[in-house]
Amino acid sequence: MQNTLSTPALIKSTVIALAIAAIALVSFILPAEYNIDPTGIGEKLGLTALANTTVTIEQQEQNTDTLELSDSFDITVPAGRGIEFKFDMRQFKKMKYEWSTEGSALYFDLHGEPEGDTTGYYESYAIATLAEMEGSFTAPFNGVHGWYWKNKTDQAINVKLKVNGEYTLIGLKK
Template sequence: MSREPVRPMPRGRLILAILGALVLAVLIVLGAILPVEFNRDPLGVGKLSGLSRLWAPDETVVDPASEGAARAREYDLPFRTDVVEIPLGDFLAGADQSELEYKVRMQKDATLIYSWEVVGTAEPRDFRYDQHGHTTPAPGQPMTVATYKQAFGLRQQGALTAPFDGIQGWQFSNSSERPVVVRLRLSGFYALIPAGQPGNEAGIRANVPAAEARPATTSP
């Protein structure tokens, strides 16, 4: 039995078939593969069909009000950034020149990002710091105090969330044979303390060179 020869598809129909296959392939990629594999949904089909959920990992919902959970906070104080250069004399200059306290005023639950380093000595044992905070009560009222770290070292960086309304910062002490400068960088929600008030009895000025921050002390 003889077979009839297969007629080739007309050129026009062949082109339409190829174009249709290409369009279908593009739709599959845009509507299914991208939402499932790459979380991209240019046509919106993944969202409507639920395919985009196949890409997402399992979720664990955390109640922000629960104990120990990270909380998003808003503050009344504006965000600010300051650089404070604190000159300290050598140990022969006496305690009034070789050590001081520098703090900032913070409200309860406000956050401070800090970083400081000592310029002028390479020996960590020459420099001691006491990071702490306390309230500023009226005369006759009790004071709340929190000590965070007491150590020797030439640098520190981190974040602090104030446990109460009050002042937070450091006591810096230089016991080396040379004057040094503490370069302190602060960012967050706090207020600088005016010269002469508790936390800044030395009258340190922020955002000026060390020689201007405390003119009576010579910087290295």
Template sequence: MTETPNAPPGRPMGRGALIASTLGAAALGALIVLGAILPAEFNRDPLGLGRLSGLSRLWAPEQQEVGATSGSAPRAREYDTAFRTDVVEIPLGEFMAGADRSSLEYKVRMRKDATLTYAWEVVGDVDPRDFTFDQHGHTTPKPGEGMKVSSFRRGFGLRQQGAITAPFDGIQGWQFSNAGERPVVVRLRLAGFYELVPAGQPGNEAGIVANVAAAQARP
């Protein structure tokens, strides 16, 4: 059998061709990194090719799972009480009108873990140092039962805004007191899961009527 002679080796690539091939490969690699990998993986698009090609839409930040509860309370809740909003205008007399006209308590009824958002402001010519509020709540126990009390914030000022999460079934709200020389109106805006307390019951002993002008709000 006749043996086929080995093919002659190819000619080595010239120095210039080798440099050109290396530079071309480096340029292609850089283009792939800048135009494809950075937009798709790191949300960086220095050449604008990721936006044009749609690769930028492939990027997504690393997800961090957050628990469904904060402590023992769930972050998302559902309530049996219907959502509602109200505006309550509370007229308060000047200090010399007597404590029964210059100070009162106004609360709403809330179930445990229900949320109330609120904002109130004092309308009238009064020094902030002459107006006090005490934000608190309590249960309405039957005779012989103990009372649970919540104390949120107290101080001087002409406005407050925030939210309350009821720590128990009961009533939550404010004691407002005007120590100034002029009558004022507290305009209270409420939204959330609560019920208005009927006139004369604990939390609304003054008989304040919601959603009417201040002149008709207090008997």
């Protein structure tokens, strides 16, 4: 014989499930995705910093002779967090870059991940803690290339990034 729940038990279970969903929405989802934090729990758990990550594209120019792009970005690295900002590049394509903060140093790893790799492999091109850097690199393989910045301070840090080269913008990876 199959056990069935009575109508009052089903209603009670439904109300409990809805209450749990509402608590999760207000406490976790709204702060992390939309920076709406009516309870203050999202800020205490560091979830509002996820929603505060912003990227502003200031310009994009394309040189049709070489297919080179030039872009400028304002990227906010939340306090105590790390973010990745990426580009898709083909093997042997070049990128010139220049980035700076307003004085606060960030830990960073400029690296690439081969296209199609499922092992988690990545190749680092530069790792340091600096407030600015300028350089260029040639993509050693087809794949995703870019920066991981880690903000170890208790204040958000703005990064101004300028790039020029042959790439397709991916942008912020969460």
